Amino acid sequence: MTAAVAAPKISSARLIVCYAAILGTLPYLILKASWVTGGGLGLRDPSLMNSDLVLFANLVTGGMDVVAVILALAFTYSWGRRIPAPLVLFPIWIGTGLLVPIVLDLPGIVAHLTTARLTEMPLENWVWAVVYGGFAWQGILLLTAFVLYARDRWWFVVTGTVKPGTIGVPGVLGIVAALVCATAHSIWALGPGGVATRGQDVVLAVLAVLAAIALATVSRGRFWPRLVLVWTGAGAMAGTGVWGLFSALTMGSMPHAAVLAGQVIGGVLLMTSVLRRLPPVEQTT
Secondary structure, three states, rough: OOOOOOOOOOOOOHHHHHHHHHHHHHHHHHHHHHHOOOOOOEOEEEEEEEHHHHHHHHHHHHHHHHHHHHHHHHHHHHHHOOOOOHHHHHHHHHHHHHHHHHHHHHHHHHHHHEEEEEEEEOHHHHHHHHHHHHHHHHHHHHHHHHHHHHOOOHHHHOOOOOOOOOOHHHHHHHHHHHHHHHHHHHHOOOOEEEEOHHHHHHHHHHHHHHHHHHHHHOOOOOHHHHHHHHHHHHHHHHHHHHHHHHHHHHHOOOOOOOHHHHHHHHHHHHHHHOOOOOOOOOOOO
16 A cells, blocks of 8 residues: 655745745736726726726736736645646736836836826726735745745756757847847837836836847856746746836837737747747746
């Protein structure tokens, strides 16, 4: 008779990170729940939520935070290791692309919230602080949970060396798209707008350039630092590009749509190209 193998014990640190990350989603989820059910929490003008398009946008964005909660649990408990890799990697890749720029631009966001005139906006001032504070909180803790999870499940990425080959035409196109994206955001950063918006453009430009350099030099040195740079830069290109297009659609305006679409495609090309160079492994878990 074979004895049952006990599940590995979850460390207290991982549990703290998991539930702290979930805690960071609650203020945003409470706001969204209020708005989709007709409440006026944090609204100066409740009529803002009367549009079906705005209702749809609130359902989508609230759903994104629900996904964040599920991911935090999956990154912590043993059942998360049994989820097919694409179902884990795709949402956290997009999440990385949306949250990391906010974390890096946090000083600019704080400066904007403390100096800008927000009285003409349809939301109360405290809503902006709660929303962006929650995003920064999630960006740090959810990604920490993911790093711990990835280290256990895909250990060979850290210990292995790059798979022989080239980045191919998709990789070259992804690098070109990243440089075009960086150029566009650099130009926008010099234009009109608040310090937070311009800071976001600077962050995106830098991340795109770093991703392009990392993929171009992927065969040199250690693989995993280049994977991290491509993961983050490509995720920022794709995530913010999709978000920009979604926001433009819900607001009925499509400025820079071609650039945003190009950066989404470029981010996907960068990511798929670097994944082709993952270290080989005899057996994955």
